[in-house]
Amino acid sequence: GAGSAPSSAKMDAASKALLLEEGAEPAPARRDGVRVAAHRLARLAVTLLAVAAVAVLASGALEKSFANPRLGWEKWKPFKPFKPMKWEPMKPMVWDDFPPMEPMAPLVWDDFPPMTPMQPMTPKPSSSSSSSEMPPIDWDLMDSMDDDFEPFEPMKWEPMVFKPPFSDFEGALPMPELDGGGVPVLPKTGSRLRWGLVGTCSTARDFAASLRAMGSRLAVVAAGAASQGAASRATEFARAYGIPRSHVNLEALAADATVDIVYIAVAPELQASAAQLFLRAGKHVLLERPPRLSLEQYDKLAALAAVSGKLFVLNLWTRFFPAALYAQNAVKSGGQGALLRMQGAAPPSNAATLVDMLQYVAVFLDPDGEGDYLVRTAGQLAAAGSSEFAVGIAHAGVNATFSASAVTTEFALTLFCSRGPVTISAPADAPSGAGYTICLGKAVGSASEPCAGDSAVSSGQLQQSLPTYPKSLVAGRGVQHGMGYVYIASAIERCAYTASCTELQELSVKQQRLVVRLTADVLSRLEKPAHGQVD
Numbered sequence: 001g002a003g004s005a006p007s008s009a010k011m012d013a014a015s016k017a018l019l020l021e022e023g024a025e026p027a028p029a030r031r032d033g034v035r036v037a038a039h040r041l042a043r044l045a046v047t048l049l050a051v052a053a054v055a056v057l058a059s060g061a062l063e064k065s066f067a068n069p070r071l072g073w074e075k076w077k078p079f080k081p082f083k084p085m086k087w088e089p090m091k092p093m094v095w096d097d098f099p100p101m102e103p104m105a106p107l108v109w110d111d112f113p114p115m116t117p118m119q120p121m122t123p124k125p126s127s128s129s130s131s132s133e134m135p136p137i138d139w140d141l142m143d144s145m146d147d148d149f150e151p152f153e154p155m156k157w158e159p160m161v162f163k164p165p166f167s168d169f170e171g172a173l174p175m176p177e178l179d180g181g182g183v184p185v186l187p188k189t190g191s192r193l194r195w196g197l198v199g200t201c202s203t204a205r206d207f208a209a210s211l212r213a214m215g216s217r218l219a220v221v222a223a224g225a226a227s228q229g230a231a232s233r234a235t236e237f238a239r240a241y242g243i244p245r246s247h248v249n250l251e252a253l254a255a256d257a258t259v260d261i262v263y264i265a266v267a268p269e270l271q272a273s274a275a276q277l278f279l280r281a282g283k284h285v286l287l288e289r290p291p292r293l294s295l296e297q298y299d300k301l302a303a304l305a306a307v308s309g310k311l312f313v314l315n316l317w318t319r320f321f322p323a324a325l326y327a328q329n330a331v332k333s334g335g336q337g338a339l340l341r342m343q344g345a346a347p348p349s350n351a352a353t354l355v356d357m358l359q360y361v362a363v364f365l366d367p368d369g370e371g372d373y374l375v376r377t378a379g380q381l382a383a384a385g386s387s388e389f390a391v392g393i394a395h396a397g398v399n400a401t402f403s404a405s406a407v408t409t410e411f412a413l414t415l416f417c418s419r420g421p422v423t424i425s426a427p428a429d430a431p432s433g434a435g436y437t438i439c440l441g442k443a444v445g446s447a448s449e450p451c452a453g454d455s456a457v458s459s460g461q462l463q464q465s466l467p468t469y470p471k472s473l474v475a476g477r478g479v480q481h482g483m484g485y486v487y488i489a490s491a492i493e494r495c496a497y498t499a500s501c502t503e504l505q506e507l508s509v510k511q512q513r514l515v516v517r518l519t520a521d522v523l524s525r526l527e528k529p530a531h532g533q534v535d
Helices: 013-021 028-066 139-148 202-214 230-240 250-254 268-280 295-308 322-332 351-364 471-476 482-496 509-526
Strands: 194-198 217-222 245-247 261-264 284-287 312-314 339-346 374-379 389-395 398-404 412-417 420-424 433-439 456-463
Touching: 194 202, 194 250, 202 217, 202 230, 202 471, 202 482, 217 230, 217 250, 230 245, 245 250, 250 268, 261 268, 268 284, 268 295, 284 482, 295 312, 295 509, 312 509, 322 351, 322 412, 322 420, 322 433, 322 456, 339 351, 351 389, 351 398, 351 509, 374 509, 389 509
Parallel strands: 194 217, 194 261, 217 245, 261 284, 284 312, 339 398
Antiparallel strands: 339 412, 374 389, 389 398, 412 420, 420 433, 433 456
């Protein structure tokens, strides 16, 4: 704007100060400029306020348009929980409520009339023929051929019956029926034998535990020899195995009318006299191995048993195991061909294991218990403990070799036949498994490679676990496989049910005699300092 003095350039500081002190007013042009500026500022402020208001309103409208509606939870009814479902246990199905199903009668084709042969079709011969067509059929000739036709005989179908391998030939040994625990099942008819036990050693404890597992009747026990503490040992034994009574001496047990059969586990020098005592008293006798009997002693005891009509059995328990019976039937059936040789290996052993080896010789080399043998031995059998030795036996062109050495951990046995091997798994003295292999060609292989690269026609195996040793009796257990006594004990009880049974089917009198003969021969060689004896 223009200045209020005549010349703003010439106005000095004193003039400006004088004007201000005297309250001089600005010129009209200056006041108008101020008013215009204030008006513009007011309009700008109003415009800014209006824009701000519009912005606020617009943002509120947008927020309202995009916001989720508020849930009115107060309008909802409170949630009611589900009622728990009531489960009722399903009633067990009782099969007795259903009538037994009658077996379906086998289908017999003879009940159906034979099928009438179909009449031949006789088409009308064609009136036209040419050289390219087939010659006309002589239907009269065809009719004459039909007259000679006879219908096929109807086939007779028989129901298939499952049979275990090697059980359908004459002389097959019966496999014992076992319950769920592996214990033989005895017939429900007949009276169970009442057992008396002689001896309180660990072997006798294993046998008593086996009888308990079978549910046999243990009547009485007696100490093996009259000695200091014999009465207390017999009493403690009877208490541990639930036997009602105990005797101090063998004579009292022989006179006990509540005893039918006596198991004898005494020192070797007492075996013959104890067996004779109880056979004369009218008792069945089971004599523990190893049988230190001469042939003369055995023959006298066998004759005494035959006269009294009682059983005299050596406890050659190995052959009664299901796996051993399975192997015997596999060889005896003839399906494996001819037996060529037998080979067994065991860790250092005692006389009892030696007897288990020799009874396999009697089983497979000479089932009839007769014939001559060539015996070879090496090593020496110690009076106590285990020893290393070797035994070779030849009979009728078949060789059996057994060795006991530290390089072997368990006794295993292989029978080499012309069509394939039969194996008895370790421990072969108390086997739980056996198997066979039949080869396509001639078998010349080993136990690990039975067919020597050739194809196998068939194979099979049996695995049967031994019964579990009762926990309450484990403290007195003698050997790991002691419960295997159930097999020979059950065979004796089954035989005793039949009045005409004078020897076991699994172990004949001749077989026992052969084992006694071989045992006496081999022990006489191994218990001498000399080595490599041959006869």
